[in-house]
Amino acid sequence: MHVVIPYVVGALLFGLGVYGVLRRRNAILVLMAVELMLNAVNLILVTADVSVRSALSGVLVESWAAPAAQGVAGPTGGVFALFVIVLAAAEVGVGLAIVLQFYRMRQAVITDEVRLDADADEERVAG
């Protein structure tokens, strides 16, 4: 297979995610664009697994890097992709909690209207 196809797809998805984060004003849509970027990185990690591993076939990796695989490079990119998926789940959980709490305080989800210098006591009363 030609690994350049998934690499380019990942790069384009990352660009779309950057565009979405900068363009969108609604906080939930910003989170969706962040998900797109994380998925682009995942795709590139999994693809790197294919290309790097086939380039390294026959090469003994360091024993500390893959003690379980008896000298054969394991699916490290896939493991990293799993870790990124876990991070994304944690990120979206906390992010949505923040968005919902902000909506409860201000009845708005527009990121432009977040006043960073707002009075803290006033916020607590409103919440």
Add this chain to the structure above:
Amino acid sequence: MTVADVLLLALGVVAVGSGALVVTSSHLVRSGFYLVVSLGALAGLYLVLGAELVAWVQILVYIGAVVVLLLFAVMLTRAPIGPSADLDRPALPAALVGAGAGLGLSALFADAFRWVRYPAPDPATAERMGEEIFGAWVLPFEVLSILLLSALVGAIILSRPDLAAREGSS
């Protein structure tokens, strides 16, 4: 062009197309559903690339949990059903930065990997992934479990109004 290449191309077109619709659609809910299509196409790409476990985890966690969570948030913030006019900032700077990042990275990858054929990998089944995770990457795995726990506690504390009110009255 082998079968794998055709599959990669088709799924990639679906992923990028629906990803573009995610960031341009003026319906909040439709953005969420296009995100489902994009993530599903990505899971297909993982399958073609031989990462079975990652594909199924992608479907379980992303489509099953993350998108549902996002749609819950759309409902809880009382988003309008129809198209919304105030979702976007002016397009030009974002388009410049996004196109620069996407096309620049694409050019970099295309230059680095050319049109070279790589042998199809042996599938990364759950058994091999498990050996790798619990062999070489145990410590990051445990750190991630602590991170998930703290994210859980943080989300609960953030979303409980009585905790915030008690702190404010004291």
